[in-house]
Each structure stands twice: as C-alpha cells, then as structure tokens.
Amino acid sequence: MKYLSEWDQWKRYSSKSWKRFIEKAREMTTHLELWREDIRSIEGKFGTGIQSYFSFLRFLVLLNLVIFLIIFMVILLPVLLTRYKITNSSFILIPSQDVDIQCTVYPISSSGLIYFYSYVIDLLSGTGFLEDTYLFYGHYTIDGVKFQNFTYDLPLAYLLSTIAYLALSLVWIVKRSVEGFKINLIRSEEHFQSYCNKVFAGWDFCITNRSMADLKHSSLRYELRADLEEERIRQKIAERTSEETIRIYSLRLFLNCIVLAVLAACFYAIYKATIFSQEHMKKEIDKMVFGENLLILYLPSIVITLANFITPIIFAKIIHYEDYSPGFEIRLTILRCVFMRLATICVLVFTLGSKITSCDNYLCELCGYNQKLYPCWETQVGQEMYKLMIFDLIIILAVTLFVDFPRKILVTYCSSWKLFQCWGEQEFAIPDNVLGIVYGQTICWIGAFFSPLLPAIATLKFIIIFYVKEISLLYTCRPSPRQFRASNSNFFFLLVLLIGLCLAIIPLTISMARIPSSKACGPFTNFNTTWEVVPKTVSTFPNSLQTLVYGITSEAFAVPFFMIICLIMFYFIALAGAHKRVVVQLREQLNLESRDKRYLIQKLTEAQRDLRNRLD
Amino acid sequence: MGQCLRYQMHWEDLEEYQALTFLTRNEILCIHDSFLKLCPPGKYYKEATLTVDQVSSLPALRVNPFRDRICRVFSHNNVFSFEDVLGMASVFSEQACPSLKIEYAFRIYDFNENGFIDEEDLQRIILRLLNSDDMSEDLLTDLTSHVLNESDLDNDNMLSFSEFEHAMAKSPDFMNSFRIHFWGC
Numbered sequence: 001m002k003y004l005s006e007w008d009q010w011k012r013y014s015s016k017s018w019k020r021f022i023e024k025a026r027e028m029t030t031h032l033e034l035w036r037e038d039i040r041s042i043e044g045k046f047g048t049g050i051q052s053y054f055s056f057l058r059f060l061v062l063l064n065l066v067i068f069l070i071i072f073m074v075i076l077l078p079v080l081l082t083r084y085k086i087t088n089s090s091f092i093l094i095p096s097q098d099v100d101i102q103c104t105v106y107p108i109s110s111s112g113l114i115y116f117y118s119y120v121i122d123l124l125s126g127t128g129f130l131e132d133t134y135l136f137y138g139h140y141t142i143d144g145v146k147f148q149n150f151t152y153d154l155p156l157a158y159l160l161s162t163i164a165y166l167a168l169s170l171v172w173i174v175k176r177s178v179e180g181f182k183i184n185l186i187r188s189e190e191h192f193q194s195y196c197n198k199v200f201a202g203w204d205f206c207i208t209n210r211s212m213a214d215l216k217h218s219s220l221r222y223e224l225r226a227d228l229e230e231e232r233i234r235q236k237i238a239e240r241t242s243e244e245t246i247r248i249y250s251l252r253l254f255l256n257c258i259v260l261a262v263l264a265a266c267f268y269a270i271y272k273a274t275i276f277s278q279e280h281m282k283k284e285i286d287k288m289v290f291g292e293n294l295l296i297l298y299l300p301s302i303v304i305t306l307a308n309f310i311t312p313i314i315f316a317k318i319i320h321y322e323d324y325s326p327g328f329e330i331r332l333t334i335l336r337c338v339f340m341r342l343a344t345i346c347v348l349v350f351t352l353g354s355k356i357t358s359c360d361n362y363l364c365e366l367c368g369y370n371q372k373l374y375p376c377w378e379t380q381v382g383q384e385m386y387k388l389m390i391f392d393l394i395i396i397l398a399v400t401l402f403v404d405f406p407r408k409i410l411v412t413y414c415s416s417w418k419l420f421q422c423w424g425e426q427e428f429a430i431p432d433n434v435l436g437i438v439y440g441q442t443i444c445w446i447g448a449f450f451s452p453l454l455p456a457i458a459t460l461k462f463i464i465i466f467y468v469k470e471i472s473l474l475y476t477c478r479p480s481p482r483q484f485r486a487s488n489s490n491f492f493f494l495l496v497l498l499i500g501l502c503l504a505i506i507p508l509t510i511s512m513a514r515i516p517s518s519k520a521c522g523p524f525t526n527f528n529t530t531w532e533v534v535p536k537t538v539s540t541f542p543n544s545l546q547t548l549v550y551g552i553t554s555e556a557f558a559v560p561f562f563m564i565i566c567l568i569m570f571y572f573i574a575l576a577g578a579h580k581r582v583v584v585q586l587r588e589q590l591n592l593e594s595r596d597k598r599y600l601i602q603k604l605t606e607a608q609r610d611l612r613n614r615l616d
Numbered sequence: 617m618g619q620c621l622r623y624q625m626h627w628e629d630l631e632e633y634q635a636l637t638f639l640t641r642n643e644i645l646c647i648h649d650s651f652l653k654l655c656p657p658g659k660y661y662k663e664a665t666l667t668v669d670q671v672s673s674l675p676a677l678r679v680n681p682f683r684d685r686i687c688r689v690f691s692h693n694n695v696f697s698f699e700d701v702l703g704m705a706s707v708f709s710e711q712a713c714p715s716l717k718i719e720y721a722f723r724i725y726d727f728n729e730n731g732f733i734d735e736e737d738l739q740r741i742i743l744r745l746l747n748s749d750d751m752s753e754d755l756l757t758d759l760t761s762h763v764l765n766e767s768d769l770d771n772d773n774m775l776s777f778s779e780f781e782h783a784m785a786k787s788p789d790f791m792n793s794f795r796i797h798f799w800g801c
Contacts, residue, residue, distance in 0.1 A: 195762040595771075
C-alpha cells in the first residue's frame with residue numbers, strides 16, 4: 001500500500017482547509033447581502049420579473065450610498081473636522097479680486113421667530129433655515145483647508161468628487177449590464193427571444209406553491225401564443241404591397257409628428273410653469289395663503305407629474321394605429337415614455353439656466369449671471385432638485401396609500417358591484433415603477449453637485465420606497481399573467497438607467513463649463529467658471545508635467561488619437577463580421593456531415609442486405 | 617410518515633458531503649432534517665430509502681410538471697437513498713456548474729430515454745409546460761419545428777447532447793430557472 005508523503009498530505013490538507021475557509025467567507029457575505037430574504041420570498045411568490053425590479057432598487061440604494069460616501073470623504077469630512085475643531089486645521093478664505101463688490105452680495109434672510117407653517121414650507125422647499133446649511137452648495141464658501149502638513153484644495157476636491165461619482169456610476173452600470181449585453185450579442189437570431197430558451201428554460205424550478213405554478217402555466221401559454229402570433233404578423237408585414245407600405249409609412253410619419261407635438265406641448269407647459277414659479281417665489285410669505293405658497297413652490301413638480309401621467313395614455317392610444325408587431329409596440333411605447341420622463345427634468349434645468357443667465361439690466365455683464373434674482377444660483381438649482389425629490393417621494397407614498405389600498409379594499413369587500421369586479425385588483429406594472437425610480441436617480445445625479453447631501457436623502461428615499469412597494473405588492477397586487485422575463489428586464493433597467501445618466505451629464509457639463517459660478521457663495525468664488533479650477537491647478541504643476549498635460553489636451557494629440565480609436569473600432573467590427581461568416585460556414589459543414597453520415601448508413605444497410613441475400 | 621432514528625450527522629460525514637457536493641453546510645443539514653421527517657421509523661438515515669411518491673410530495677417538487685422525470689433520473693431502482701437526495705439537491709443548487717446542470721437537464725427532458733431529444737419528447741415537454749387541455753395540433757407542431765430550427769444543427773430532427781448543450785449555453789434564463797433552493801426550511 002502506498003502512503004502519501006508528508007509533503008503531499010500537508011498540501012492536500014491545506015487546500016481543503018483553504019476551500020473550507022473560502023466557502024465560509026462566501027456564506028458570511030451572503031448573510032450581509034441587504035434584504036436577501038425579502039427578495040427571495042418575492043421571487044417565490046411573484047416570479048423573477050418582479051424580483052429583478054427589487055434587485056434593481058437594492059442596487060440603486062447601494063450606488064447612492066457609495067456616492068454619498070465619496071462626497072462625505074472628499075467634501076464634508078475636512079469641513080466638519082475643521083468646524084468642530086477635531087483636528088488642528090483652519091479655513092482659508094481668499095477675498096475675491098477683480099470682481100465687482102455688487103456680485104458678492106448675498107442677502108440671507110435670518111428671522112428670529114419662525115412660525116410653524118413657514119417652518120414646514122422651509123422643510124419642504126429647502127428655503128429659509130435650510131438654505132445656509134450643509135445641504136446646499138452655498139454653505140461651502142471656503143477656498144481651502146489648512147492642515148498641519150498640507151493645504152487641502154476644497155474647490156478642486158468639490159469638482160473632482162462630482163466627476164468621480166459620475167464616472168463611478170457609469171463604470172458600475174456598464175459592468176452590471178455587460179452580462180446581459182453579452183447574451184444579446186451571442187444571440188444571432190433576429191427576434192428578441194428564442195424558442196429554445198422559452199421551452200427548455202421556461203419553467204422556473206423555484207416555484208413551490210400551487211397558485212404560482214398555475215400562474216406560470218398561464219403566462220407560458222400566453223407568451224408562446226403571443227410569439228407565434230408575432231411570427232405570423234411579421235410574415236404578413238413582409239407580404240405587404242407597395243401601396244399599403246406607402247400608406248402605412250405616411251400614417252406613421254403623421255402620428256410621429258403628433259407625438260412630437262405632444263412632447264413639445266408638455267415641454268412648453270413645464271417651461272411656463274417654471275418661469276411662473278420662479279417669478280412668484282420671491283413674494284412675501286404672509287401675503288399668501290398657506291396652500292397657494294406651496295402650490296407655487298411645487299408648480300414645476302406638479303406639472304411634470306401630470307405630464308408624466310397623461311402622456312403614456314396618449315402614447316398607448318397612438319401606437320395602436322401605427323400597425324407594428326406587438327413586441328415592437330411595447331418596446332416603442334416604453335422608449336417614448338422613458339424619453340418623456342427624463343427629458344422633462346432636462347427642460348426644467350434648462351429653463352432655470354436660461355432664467356439665470358438672462359437679465360435686462362447692466363448687472364449681467366458685471367457678474368455673468370442674473371445677480372439680482374439669483375445671488376447664489378447653485379443653491380437655488382439645488383433647491384429645485386430637492387423639491388423634485390421630496391415631491392416624488394410624497395407622490396409615491398400618496399398613490400400607494402390613497403389609490404392602491406382603497407382599491408384593494410373596495411375590490412375585496414364590495415365585489416358584488418359589477419364596476420369593482422371589472423376593475424379588478426391591480427397588477428404590479430414594472431415599466432412604470434422602473435421609470436419612477438430611474439427618474440428619482442436622474443434627479444439625484446444632477447442635484448448632487450448643487451446639494452451635496454442629496455445622495456443621502458436619495459438613499460433614504462429608496463429604502464422607504466422598497467418597503468412601501470414591497471408591502472403594496474404583498475397586500476394589494478395580484479400577479480400578472482403577462483410576465484417580464486428576468487434576463488430581458490435586467491438589461492432593460494440598466495439601459496434606461498444609462499440613458500438617465502447621459503441625460504444628467506448634459507446639464508451638469510453646461511453649468512460647470514459655461515455659466516459663471518456665483519461670486520457670493522460656494523467654493524468657486526475666485527474662479528470664472530467651475531471648470532476653471534482645473535487649468536489653474538495644472539498651472540501650478542512643475543513645467544514638464546504642464547507641457548505634458550497641455551500636449552495631451554491639444555489638437556495635435558486629440559485628432560490622431562481619435563483616428564486611431566476609429567481604426568481599432570473598424571478592426572473589431574471587421575473581426576466580428578468574419579467570425580459570423582465562419583459560424584455560418586461551420587453550420588453548413590455540420591449539415592453536410594450529417595447528410596454524409598445518413599448516406600453512409602444507407603449504403604451500409606444496403607450492403608448488409610445484399611450480403612445476407614447472397615448468403616441465403 | 618415515520619421518523620428515522622434521530623441521529624445527528626457526524627462531523628466527518630458533513631465535511632465529506634460538503635466536499636463532494638455543491639451544497640453549503642446549512643443546506644445539507646436542512647435536507648437531512650427533511651429526510652428524517654419522511655423516512656420509515658427505526659432505521660438509520662444512511663440505510664433508509666424513500667419512495668418516489670414521497671420525494672415527489674416534497675414542497676420543492678410538488679408542483680413541478682417534470683417531477684416524475686426528475687425522480688426517475690435521480691433515483692436508483694425507483695428508491696431514493698439519502699445520498700441520492702443530496703445528489704439531486706446538489707445539481708439543482710445555485711453553486712452547481714453549468715455543464716452539470718445541462719447534462720442532467722438533457723436526461724430529464726429525454727422522455728423516451730433514447731439518448732436524443734426528438735420531436736415526440738419536445739411535444740411532451742410543451743404539453744407539460746402548458747398544462748392545458750385544449751391544445752391544437754398546429755400549435756404543437758409549430759413550436760416543435762421552431763425549436764428544432766433553432767437548435768438542430770445537423771438537420772436530423774432530433775437534438776443530440778452537444779446540440780442541446782450549445783443551445784443552453786446561449787440561453788440566458790437557463791441557469792436562473794434550473795435551480796431549487798428551498799428544501800423544507
């Protein structure tokens with residue numbers, strides 16, 4: 001009998017204990033996963049489509065938490081350490097040169113006694129006592145923090161934190177969506193979902209209760225029938241005559257013009273509402289009734305919510321007449337709603353931007369922005385974003401409390417009435433809910449520059465929404481017969497989030513690079529625009545590094561770099577095309593091989609028969 | 617429904633099962649508990665066997681349309697020993713590798729056990745999935761022909777194991793749907 005040597009025995013023992021340690025660590029980290037049990041139970045009761053919505057919500061909570069940690073480390077921590085004298089540091093305040101003294105006037109209203117209802121209004125709109133707190137940009141009027149060994153450049157840190165959280169969000173979203181995208185690339189079929197996937201991976205083996213199983217059966221029936229129907233419609237479309245095609249395309253053009261007109265009308269309404277709200281916000285509080293004040297403050301949010309409520313209904317009606325296949329119809333409607341929701345925020349921000357930079361007296365040339373109305377315009381933009389976020393949360397809570405629960409109660413207890421029977425229990429509409437939270441996240445991304453504590457508020461808001469939606473799902477919703485597939489859903493959610501991120505970056509870049517920063521408040525009082533921090537910092541670098549940086553950003557470098565990137569991209573596209581051709585050739589070869597095999601087997605059986613006949 | 621002798625699992629047995637399967641420690645103990653509740657009284661758990669009906673009535677498999685095939689594939693001589701149940705749970709666990717799942721999925725879906733998934737097998741799979749009485753012949757033949765169009769690469773009207781493997785590697789939902797994580801606790 002052979003025995004293992006001492007060395008082999010020790011190697012085997014150590015590899016086993018290492019594997020055991022890794023497994024224990026993995027088990028422990030799964031316990032740390034947030035809301036694991038809740039999401040598992042939702043998956044068991046309502047299917048993987050709805051579970052993917054809640055996983056997406058959990059991802060956004062983590063993303064916002066990490067963004068807030070970045071902002072806290074980079075901006076808040078030095079300020080707090082100095083203000084509460086925890087470290088031996090001091091603020092550096094450089095008085096602004098070459099700037100007119102009028103631009104630095106910032107009248108902060110500080111009243112003695114605050115009435116309770118104006119306290120509530122201040123809490124809901126970020127004005128009054130909240131204006132000069134850590135919540136908004138205007139509080140950080142500090143040019144640097146002097147520690148014992150080094151000087152901490154706060155303006156540069158503020159700008160870099162913004163760029164950092166945008167880059168982090170982009171990288172994290174792309175990383176998460178890579179799996180879904182890879183699978184979409186592998187699939188060479190034209191249609192969206194393959195039949196193999198639906199037949200062999202159609203049944204969810206996790207299902208343990210009877211009602212969920214019945215639901216899964218009916219949803220599979222619906223899905224497979226809908227796919228075959230879509231196939232038939234696609235064939236019908238391919239067989240269209242040319243005059244029918246012309247008629248359909250001209251009808252589609254007309255209907256798309258109607259869609260654009262509806263969008264333009266909504267954007268104009270938001271523009272008007274924002275201007276009205278901004279102009280009347282400056283009136284005295286005691287001259288107005290309580291409700292009127294709140295109404296004017298929240299007017300843009302109200303108009304945006306109404307527009308987002310009406311337009312999906314209009315789009316759903318219009319798309320009926322455009323005669324697309326059912327799958328494409330759903331996708332196009334969702335795309336239009338996504339664009340509508342996210343573009344409304346951009347319209348709001350651009351309206352604010354236009355108001356800030358337009359003025360009809362000499363002060364605009366003086367400071368570059370409308371100093372009279374907006375002495376500290378970044379704080380005011382931050383306040384608008386704060387109001388949007390609070391209003392969004394209030395609407396979600398109100399809809400759950402005043403629409404979902406009464407509906408459930410009415411349908412359960414007054415089910416004898418025909419009206420309630422027809423109306424039925426509500427289903428969890430995934431696209432609307434996803435658009436809602438992507439809308440909230442886009443507001444957070446835009447607003448985090450103007451209001452550093454906004455990501456923390458967003459984290460809390462998403463945590464509240466998780467629990468509210470979970471309770472609403474468990475107690476008021478019935479599972480829908482039309483189920484979203486998890487693989488589709490994940491890719492769709494992250495795509496919509498990516499669109500939101502791109503739409504959030506546009507207003508931020510314009511406000512950072514074009515609009516002059518406030519001279520009365522904030523860390524950028526000594527710079528022309530926010531972006532100017534970077535060139536000024538680069539000019540303090542040693543000469544060799546400076547020339548390197550200037551070289552990289554000059555045209556002499558950028559144009560060849562761009563051309564090389566294009567060449568690399570064309571190379572990969574050509575490579576992908578070549579691989580596709582190889583795949584087609586290999587499939588044909590397999591076909592030929594099987595035909596050869598059948599031919600040979602046929603010949604073999606014939607030969608065996610001849611042999612047997614000859615033997616007999 | 618008797619109760620086996622309530623022995624606690626030995627530490628070495630637990631380590632061995634952990635090393636040999638894809639299951640975590642908690643999952644193995646959980647399956648041990650469920651097994652003890654079902655097995656006949658007075659027997660040691662390593663020697664006791666469960667019938668196919670008992671395993672089919674586990675909550676994890678109760679409503680599965682393929683439970684008879686699952687039981688047939690994972691049982692030996694139509695009975696389940698404790699290690700057969702562990703093996704079944706291991707294949708369906710989250711940590712199992714794709715190739716193992718694809719291999720067992722192929723065996724489960726091969727109803728007539730001829731080593732290929734042919735048209736007859738496909739029709740039976742679709743009937744089990746849809747679980748409806750009014751199924752038109754056209755629908756069945758349509759679906760079967762679509763599935764074969766997509767995955768039958770050598771045009772012999774059946775799916776061999778490599779063709780099935782290739783199709784499941786492309787399928788995005790397979791790993792998510794082919795798992796069971798609730799075995800009774």
